[in-house]
Amino acid sequence: MSAHLLCEGRVVIVTGAGRGLGRAHALAYAAEGARVVVNDLGVGLDGTPGADSPALRVVEEIRAAGGEAVAHGGDIATTQGAASLVHTALSTYGRLDTLVNNAGFLRDRMLVNLDEEDWDAVMRVHLKGHFLPLKHAAAYWRAEAKAGRTPCARVVNTSSGAGLLGSVGQGNYSAAKAGIVGLTLVAAAEMGRYGVQVNAVAPAARTRMTERTFAQTMGPPEAGFDAMAPGNVSPLVVWLGSAGSGGVTGRVFEAEGGRITVMEGWRAGPSADRGARWTPSGAGDAVLKLLAEAEVPGAVYGA
Template identity: 60%
Template structure:
């Protein structure tokens, strides 16, 4: 095995990483940071903005190629994975970042606005992950060492909910479930799967949350999109091999682990409940259970 084909803890050795939705915003920052760390990056976007990011990386001595296409298209997602392998000889990490918003209150939401967001934000994660997973399984079964990483992108909306973003929140909640299940299914092949829930200033947030996202006149800018990327770089690297199935909230200089659903203490009648019995039982359970974190915007 050559040095270029192996990894060492704490050391970057030219890993090959696909970043989706990397033409602008968070994805662009991730691609630039990964390239700066020494990784070879496949920059995906649905439009030619990917080419500009590749040019930025090349200008600083990094290695990247562009792949323009729709990651929610099953066939293109397969092509994206295959082209990374054909170009660089292998694939080591997938950063699923592509997403969009179509914000509406539920009563005003159109079918198209629901379908667009769920398609891009959830299926656009599942399709590249499915094809990358098949590639890593094939390598593992062939006896090749696999130290692969997947970093998905959820949101605080997907963890806590967000008023006016029911479609986006549902899709991003789906990303957390996708992350947890894929982490278990792919562990046997040497693949870790984690997700981030970032807070940063992007085209998706700077208008909807203008006050919270406004850049300061001086000093540290906590909402700068680049603040999120160091965690992505680490999760995509060799040193993160013992971390999987986790959701990390990251904003500014703060990183935390989001702690999701857990089984509550049951009350068991040992028989079928009668509906009229359950009011007092449910209210007592709720009294003994911590209140959920409030929905954003509530």
Template identity: 65%
Template sequence: MGICAGRVVVVTGAGRGIGREHALEFARQGARVVVNDLGTGPGGDGGSPGPALAVAEEIRGFGGQAVASNDDVADWDGAARLVKTAVSAYGRLDVLVNNAGFVRDRMLVSMTEQDWDDVVRVHLKGHFAPLRHAAAYWRERSKAGDRVSGRVINTSSGAGLLGSVGQANYAAAKAGIAALTQVAAAELGRYGVTVNAIAPAARTRMTEEVFAGAMARPESGFDAMHPANVAPLVVWLGSAESGHVTGRMFEVEGGVVSVATGWRHGPAVDCGARWSPADLGPALTALLSSAPPPEPVYGTSPQPG
């Protein structure tokens, strides 16, 4: 039966890579899956219904239930259709996994306006729009007296948590997703919905150059960078068992799962009045000396605090 038996799940960007593994594992665990993917290239170019159709067919091939969707998740009406597809096909929606995205990596001084707009659109708006329509659906069900057990799993990144050289657009969008997750968790709990996020590390079309050398461990045959390693966490977060967990960020790589802790109120100093600019230098120097040093940005050496 599996831990998600009978649940209805939408997975965006499910035609390849991490999203494909999410869709397959949800189906193995008894869920009925809407496989969403535009079928674009790694940089968001082109498009084809083939990848989503192939994953849906693969699921049906091993006895699961799945339908394909080629809606653009960053399009307002497309995101609404995606939610309606789940409800029309299976009568309900229980889980939304926001995963779709692509990269256009450039150093900041070389990045174009289009590079910025396209990446922020697909990642950040592509999370918000399906979340907004799914939330409206769950709110209506809750107000109608139904017992809602809704789950949202967003996809951030280590780049969004710590920054990444050459990925200002991607890192900013992923940082936005982290904040969106916290706000949505606070707002949607009243309707029976939890919202969490993951920051996965795996070998996909977007990261194959970075992780090309991270292959299977010879002694065990375990491929720590295989995208299938991410799916078990996401499937558990999508299950009914995870109702006590919300507003959290999980990092996952290979067999390692950790809870990421973000910005927190740190050491403070109060002069009791308005600061003089000349007095702030010594005060901030002392303040920074009592604070933990920041984590280094990916692609840099550790920086002084």
């Protein structure tokens, strides 16, 4: 590997890396010199086990291109699976530098039809599946820092426009992806002292999870540039996971096609202070005046 590669020497974990965005990220990291732990449980869109091992296929792709990679097939939404994921990086390559949390699936329903099982399953894989790998990676990095070996560590979490604006028929997914933003902000604040930066991306790309949506809304790709190709998101994810992103933490970025947007989330807008308790009608009058001064929120997807 030549010295100019952005991630040369770094060890990178990518969860849900057997297909779609995760596969694109894993290949992009390897192309920039990283040694990659390719995690994928090999399940279907609804989270049920699949018959093959997509993680191994991605590892073979990376090795065929001259890179280094190892497969991990554990369930990262369990303590054992998340711990073994981090252990795989450490036992194989002796270190861990970057964690990309990407694994997920969909169980879409309108709220009145959304079963408790569908809620729990999506929360588990997206939100818990971000928390547990982050927890175990962070414990390693904190121990390194306390031993005097402060890491140059990076975490890239995967949110969604559904988590930022909402998406009709995706109450479980939207809530989980919004939760990931909150987790990102807390982790960035807590882990900065240990040399860890934590950011999130909200990608828009054609994957197994979104292919029907984008087929309906985007039409066929234009000649020369497929704006919905998963690989379009990976350059930002690779840079955020590299040493070159020093000083960037606690941020959310939207990535789609050739566009990168810094998302600006909840912050104080227009305010009114009466200096005493409001009456209900007085509070209502004040709110209507404040709303007239406030920015109009973005439209919920599918509304």
